[in-house]
Amino acid sequence: MMARFRWTLAILLIVGLQNSLLADDEAQKKRFAQLVKTLSNVKLVGNFTVVGQDQELTEEEYTIKKVEKLPEGDYWKIHARIKYGGRDVELPLDLEIKWAEDTPIITLDKVSIPLLGTFDARVVIINGKYAGTWSHDKVGGHLFGTIQKIEDSEEKDEKDEKDEKDEKDEN
DSSP: OHHHHHHHHHHHHHHHHHHHHHHHHHHHHHHHHHHHHHHSSEEEEEEEOOTTOOOOOEEEEEEEEEEEEOSSTTEEEEEEEEEETTEEEEEEEEEEEEEETTEEEEEEEEEEETTTEEEEEEEEEETTEEEEEEEETTEEEEEEEEEEEOOHHHHHHHHHHHHHHHHHHHO
């Protein structure tokens, strides 16, 4: 009788654990799908500050074409166009995204971005907005703004603009 009870209890625990893991997997799939929807074909438009400098807010803009989960760990490939410090660079970035429950946090720890430098940052993405902190070498500050969907025609205009700029640079 006692052995039957133990087996029944063990089976119930295994089934419960299995159901819990399936629920966690479904919740993760939902979070990932929401992140892809939130950060694909968008512009992050806002401002940044530099700690210790008394200045007006500086405008910033990042265009993200798409994001895709990489197979390893918490890494995602973010296809981005970054306008920073007089530079305009388009490249894929493999960045770590951590989660605080359902809230994604883009995490950079000494990430080298070609032509721009090495950065540390924590950027929270929530409810159509972004906010966080950043550092580049010995300077750092805050950043914040809104996430705006790109209309197809606007995206085409940007591409044409970049192609014209590249053509001028070649001549």
